[in-house]
Amino acid sequence: MTESSEDGRIAAVPTEYGGITFRSRLEADWAQTLNGARIKWRYEPVTITLPSECVYIPGFWLPEIGVWLEVKGPNVPRIEKAAELARVRTCCCERECTCRWPGGELVIAGRQSFPSDGLEPGRRPPAGYVAWDTPVGPSAYYMTCPSCDRAQWITMRRPWRCRACRAVVEGRTVLYRSADRPLRFVEGLPTGWEPPHMYAQRDVEEDQEYDPAGPDDWRA
Ligand SMILES: [Zn+2]
Ligand SMILES: [Zn+2]
Numbered sequence: 001m002t003e004s005s006e007d008g009r010i011a012a013v014p015t016e017y018g019g020i021t022f023r024s025r026l027e028a029d030w031a032q033t034l035n036g037a038r039i040k041w042r043y044e045p046v047t048i049t050l051p052s053e054c055v056y057i058p059g060f061w062l063p064e065i066g067v068w069l070e071v072k073g074p075n076v077p078r079i080e081k082a083a084e085l086a087r088v089r090t091c092c093c094e095r096e097c098t099c100r101w102p103g104g105e106l107v108i109a110g111r112q113s114f115p116s117d118g119l120e121p122g123r124r125p126p127a128g129y130v131a132w133d134t135p136v137g138p139s140a141y142y143m144t145c146p147s148c149d150r151a152q153w154i155t156m157r158r159p160w161r162c163r164a165c166r167a168v169v170e171g172r173t174v175l176y177r178s179a180d181r182p183l184r185f186v187e188g189l190p191t192g193w194e195p196p197h198m199y200a201q202r203d204v205e206e207d208q209e210y211d212p213a214g215p216d217d218w219r220a
Helices: 025-036 080-089 195-201
Strands: 015-017 020-022 060-062 067-071 106-114 129-133 141-144 151-154
Touching: 015 025, 020 025, 025 060, 025 067, 025 106, 067 080, 080 106, 106 151
Parallel strands: 067 106
Antiparallel strands: 015 020, 060 067, 106 129, 141 151
16 A cells, blocks of 8 residues: 555545545544544535535534634645635624634645654654645634633634634733644554554564554554
């Protein structure tokens, strides 16, 4: 099994995780990463007809924080549908925002992880860090709400509020850019995973609790 084709692009390989078949391994890894951060998610819950009449099935909906997450690898720079969704679902309130989620619904693009700086003891496989951007509009910052403790992405539209509990968070928490690498990316299987090869490389002592039936425990 390999995901790298000859030109180095990453093909989408359907991957099962938690009883759901994702369109790509990258999506399955994102699902695990969201679980690790205790962010609730739904996978492809709706089909949306955009104003342009494009039919769009966003990858993930994060219901507690009102965020759409479209997972795209590094070779998919253009995500017009996600950008259109972001434009039509963002806040249009003239004065104080009364949207269900502060600032309206937010769309972020989930990218392939930043790699770790080499092998780190006790981690297998070497996990990277979450990488994201926004398909259009202001940048999204990762933070943990000091009031409700929910991890989430917000924009710096003032006042900075938790998207879940609406608490004002400015001055009470740290906002991280993607490049700050605040969040471990949980990867179920290393790229090009092949069982015999992998088992041969494993550190026996370290892997005693490893259950080959389930990648779920590969938490960062
Ligand atoms: Zn609003
Ligand atoms: Zn909160």
